[in-house]
Amino acid sequence: MKRLFFLTALCLALGSGLKRVTLTRHRSLRKTLRDRGQLSQFWKAHKLDMVQYSEDCSAFTAANEPLINYLDMEYFGQISIGTPPQNFTVVFDTGSSNLWVPSIYCTSKACTEHARFQPSRSSTYQPVGIPFSIQYGTGSLTGVIGSDQVTVEGLTVTNQQFAESVSEPGKTFLDAEFDGILGLAYPALAVDGVTPVFDNMMAQNLVELPMFSVYMSSNPDSSLGGELLFGGFDPSRFTGTLNWVPVTQQGYWQIQLDNVQVGGTVAFCKDSCQAIVDTGTSLLTGPTKDIKELQKYIGATPVDGEYAVECSNLNVMPDVTFTINGLPYTAHLPSLHPHGVQRRHGLLHQRLPGHGRRPSCWPPLDFG
Structure with a gap:
């Protein structure tokens, strides 16, 4: 094993x-295209309306690798x-x-x-x-x-x-x-x-x-992104005890997610659900309905084919916590400002929606 x-x-x-x-x-390809003002052209060229994209995923099958997966590597x-x-x-x-x-x-x-x-x-x-x-x-x-x-x-x-x-x-x-x-x-x-x-x-x-x-570095200003190590692990890269999480199905690195909390209250995945650990993207993904509801919690609105929030509102946004094998992992949104987010004209851009390499259509949410 x-x-x-x-x-x-x-x-x-x-x-x-x-x-x-x-x-x-x-820089990811998506960020490069956005900085050049070419991202909306990309959506049009590939006949993708990213605001409507998650509404109907029937065109994609398990053997179909949606092009946008590689935009965020x-x-x-x-x-x-x-x-x-x-x-x-x-x-x-x-x-x-x-x-x-x-x-x-x-x-x-x-x-x-x-x-x-x-x-x-x-x-x-x-x-x-x-x-x-x-x-x-x-x-x-x-x-x-x-x-x-x-x-x-x-x-x-x-x-x-x-x-x-x-x-x-x-x-x-x-x-x-x-x-x-x-x-x-x-x-x-x-x-x-x-x-x-x-x-x-x-x-x-x-x-x-x-x-x-x-190991993935959280410092966006450093070109040193981290390390991949074959044959073991480095205890200097973390504190506390490792949280061993069983793989539930051997295909993806698939695990059980206990729940997702918003502002300390369980909001999604209330009876547990399946999740995938994917180093090939910088995104968090989830079921379309839940991600759209989460966007409402944090006040995200459609802007230029993507979703964005006002940077001035970061301090009042709720924490989002993922519970895995009984342990909480919290994305504290205010701490992402000003170094951990991509801003343009006072907006923090969220990559919603989209489609991942998943058995069902799960749009991505990007905090970084």
Whole structure:
């Protein structure tokens, strides 16, 4: 059994034989598009009305990967593929299971502006030839499966199958500050039945313990986003005792959420509900009806296709507390101001609604 440490955000790891991957924090693609005044153009180009988006999710299936998932990824790390190594910046994503990077055979601008894998330059590369495709609602990321050695901070996984993308949807990935995705979820989510990187690390006895842990810095002004550690955890990254939370279903890192409190009163998930720990997004998500009600609690209103609150009202906003395995984890909204939020014209922007990689339609809520 493999384990993911979950604490206030997620935890990290330390000890002999453990491997640390430094995570750097960059601006998310959504923030970049917003700063350029291009976010509303993005919604129109992809035929998405984000205020109405959560009203009808029937068009999306479990095999459908909505494009907006990648808009909010902010924490990236380095890996290499092949011999000699070819380097890539990837998102370590607990919400998916495949590894993919752009192929040299991909000629779209989204690919040519990023590092691309060249199989002919790797002496350890083996073609597999299985077609690979992830649907993104308005387009597909397509490619082919290959096999090579993948190195993550000194840990070299041999015969790792991964996807080489030859087509990426629209212009979405053009401004992204990552080249690809390294999925850390369970094999049940893997496209084409590919064994995930971490599962191969365990099978090849590369890690001391069958666990990994993640520390994410809360300092938005630092480019050092945190650390990912394979094989254990780092007790210096947290205080108190770890809250061990059972995985309820091995696909996503899925856990039971006891309840959600607003201002000290249980408002949602009153009889417990299921939740997913996802490092691939900066968002909190929940059922559409509940998130809309939560927006009313905090006074959020539609602005330019998103939701926003007046920064002057932060001090009177209620705390939002998530109870997990009997322990409370509180988002104290006033403490986010002025460093932890994105403001424009005196507004704090909330990313509602949207659709996540979930069995049902859950719009995101972003406090950061």
